[in-house]
Amino acid sequence: MLDAASNIPYPSWLNPADNTWQIVAATLVGLMSLPGIAVLYGGLVRKKWIVNTMMMTFSAFSLTLLVWMLWGYNMAFGPLAHFGPTGSFWSGFVGHFTPLATASSEQGQAVSGANTLIPFHFSTATLAYFQFVFAAITPILFLGALVGRIKFKAWLLIVPLWITLVYCVNAALLWGGGFFAQKGAVDYSGGYVIHLSAGVAAFVGAWIVGPRRWQDRENAFPSNLMMVAVGAGILWLGWNGFNGGDPFYAGADMASAVLNTNVATAAGLLTWMFWDMFLSRQKKPTFLGAINGMICGLVAITPSAGWVNGVGAILVGLIASTVVWFAWTYLSRCRPFSKVDDALGVVYTHGFAGLTGGLLVGLLADPAMTEYGVKGAHYKGIGAFFVRGWFFGHSLHQLWEQFLAAAWIICWTAVGTFLIFHFVKFVLGGLRESEETLREGDIAIHEEEAFPEPTFGEPVLTPSHTHPDNV
């Protein structure tokens, strides 16, 4: 048995532990969308919008995967297209518009600008799938701002366009070895590329689509808090793959990223709960408030998970949850936030939390927290990677780089989302379901409802049942 196992023909570059962890991590992240967000958002919307919300989640996941295979992966993570001279912005803008569909491109060793320090120990299929689940969750996150009025067909067009024009560009610039990566801005697992971007798209998208019916806003109580608990729990633990997968190796840095993620999340949850208990008008600890705080912690630790120490992780959760609590409670009453109907508050829990976390990297990153090696045991003499925040280096350089990258993400996402939504509005003649459809909800759009209630009793035979055609 031992002989047989050791004779499995792994390519020399493949490490089965790394390959296994990467696929497990990817699956955990995939579970955050399906069913995580599907039931979290399904539980937060009115009963009449559950099916529509879940359907848009599942279809976005599927659409993104096809886009990813046909051109998305190579645009975001393939070799850069070099539209300008080496080192310039346009040189590090985006990759090539080519598919990932041949045997060799799936089974060969993963190569990407995403990591130039150490060669990957797994195949391109592993990296492509891992990066896909991150791409997929991004439009699914900003779906939360649009539910309850966006036209289903519009969503089917928005997702592929947005992945291509917004996500792939941002990912290439920060992760694919593009311009901001070369400048030194860092984003551990997507505080910017995913969460800040999703928050901005949520706000711009909700503004263009317009508010829900006022009757739906007044009666916007959630359909099922137990399903919110299921979705939120899957999000939290799924995040072990989200942040634990991003070192790309099953090493000590992976484990510390996972631990830090959970620490920041616990701090974020409790912080929101305490603000609710002592500062909210009703002075009540609410479950949905705690879940908001939990998401703030998860989102805010995402840009820094492996680069801050335990104290840093607690501070990230505490600060981000506090910032978002005050934004949620007070900023939401000010223009322009009071004028835009972001149905589930995505701009707060993802946009503000992602921005806060991304900037905190510039303050809290501890250079003793090393990635790709520990002190004295580096890969073939290559020094371990680390980030130095202001508190550890008396230099604001990292904070400045983080700020520039954030400014880019906000501007590009806002402009891209604006253009895509208006294009789809033009093509379909509108972004909203009809007023009659909005009154009825799920049944009008899908002929389904989340909790079907057929008539009581058992059917009885009627003449049509006894007709020869029906027997």
Add this chain to the structure above:
Amino acid sequence: MKLVTAVVKPFKLDEVKVAVKAVGVTGLTVGQVRGFGHTGGHIEIYRGKEYEFDFVDKIQIEVIVTDEMVEEVIDAIVAAARTDTVGDGIAWVTDVEHVIRIRTNERGPKAL
């Protein structure tokens, strides 16, 4: 015969059941209902926003009794369902013309 209908707080159902059985009632029907009285509805908070729920959950109890038993049953229900706070509900009595036991087709008080 009379039909006694009472709309009470949901957590009082078991006490009312025990009380009316003790005075000789042999059967009753309950249903989950919603409504409002002088108290109005109540407030629930979701994600920092307050929502007014106009209709409050109640239990409606229906029991058919002979004319002689009516006062005794009403007293039992009032004693059992009362909490001395707002929202205790109301009860009312209506005339019943006929009662029929379906299995035996018996009529009148012996059908109870």
